[in-house]
Amino acid sequence: MRDCRLFFAALLLLFIGACNKEENRNEPNRQLTDFDMKVGNKIKNFISKVDIQLKNPTLKSLETIDKDSALWYLEATFNYCYGFPNDYYDKFEIDTIGMTLDLTVGGRVNMTELANKYNQMVQEISILYNSSGFAQRGLSLVNLDDVQFVDDYINFYIHIIIGRKGTIPPVPVIEGPFGDQDNWWYGENKGICESFTYDSDAAVQLMLAMNGTLPDPVDNFYVINPVDIERKGGVLNVRRETDPNPPDNLYDYYLYFGSEGIGPVELCLNRNAMNIYYNYLRYLLLIKIPNEELSPSYSLILVQSLEGSWGLINQSDPTLRNYFHKGKFNYGIKVHYLPESDYPITLP
Structure with a gap:
């Protein structure tokens, strides 16, 4: 199971308040909320730091963040950049990779280390994605799980859900989508x-x-x-x-x-x-x-x-x-x- 500390740290990081479930699901054309803006801007800011690190590989950042937030950025940014959860898939392949993330003496994560780890994550998942047996495929989402905090590093696993793209079935009738042939x-x-x-x-x-x-x-x-x-x-x-x-x-x-x-x-x-x-x-x-x-x-x-x-x-x-x-x-x-x-x- 996901380490609950990661979940609650993410909520604290984003100042997430309660939101209305029915409004989220029933208003696909709604205006962007403060929540959307806040999360999107945080991820865009992290992407900018990753880009700077790619262009300046010898640069060593002085910035550090807490370890729960670091894991949240890895997961959320990857899904933001490469996830297609709104596509229809008729079959899935699930892959898992393990990673470690080094901690500073104070138990935090240096931004350079985090940016490099994110780039490593993209490269390794890309290899799995492109070796998928699905000709028409999409990456639905990734999920960080089985997190273990050790003295000077973090162990974690990334579950990658790759889907085979299919044709969306017809909209079901009220009683259900199955007909006389469905036995x-x-x-x-x-x-x-x-x-x-x-x-x-x-x-x-x-x-x-x-x-x-x-x-x-x-x-x-x-x-x-x-x-x-x-x-x-x-x-x-x-x-x-x-x-x-x-x-x-x-x-x-x-x-x-x-x-x-x-x-x-x-x-x-x-x-x-x-x-x-x-x-x-x-x-x-x-x-x-x-x-x-x-x-x-x-x-x-x-x-x-x-x-x-x-x-x-x-x-x-x-x-x-x-x-x-x-x-x-x-x-x-x-x-x-x-x-x-x-x-x-x-x-x-």
Whole structure:
């Protein structure tokens, strides 16, 4: 999990106040806020310092900043310059690289060290990006995680989310995006029920449908302070509060779950079941998780993964299984670019 000190230091650095979640999500043409201006100007100022360091590699800055803020600048500036979170992707590759950042005697980060580390970060991520197997690709965002503060340096990891660009699905009808032909096996990439084409499954189709609703063609933003949240069907935090029955394998959870310890499990999801789970997924990701776990400034950025799998109910009995969907979901604070911004650009 992300070191909470990094998160709160970023909030302190930016003087972030509470903002209205509905205003952020429902007004794509809104005017720039003070928050947008403040964050954008801080990042532009850091980019200027990086450029000066590139042009004067022997220059040694006297400026230092606290270590939490240094990590925030690396993550936020990269997403500002090279992130395309508002594009539609139908598949993802996730890469991870580890880095260290030296500290001064006083436990701070010298600006020269930080600028050089940022340039190293761009170079290493660019290599991964250009070696991706996707012909049409985009970098959605990067996320600094697993931060460890040692006496004279910082260890951290960068998770890089590269997406394969696809065609945005049609806008779904009220009841959901799935039609009569959508009879999908719950998971395991088995494809359409009975045909078993081994090219997709219900979990993947739900992920694609959800991601198809997230890009906004008239919006333009970058992401700061991203976080990953994982959920799994059958776990209490995805139990449907309004389900009137004890668990009976019939829509007990917002994510698909069925247990042979309860009774028969329907592994083929027809159009009705697909549309029900699609709407449950939207409620879980857009309302339940943000309201219960995140500050109002956070928005869903993408569904990174959603897969269908199974596990034994009891290791001593191989005949009874639990079947479930589990996923990883990326949230972050959307910040709108300042007028006449030169970014984002594609990685070199």
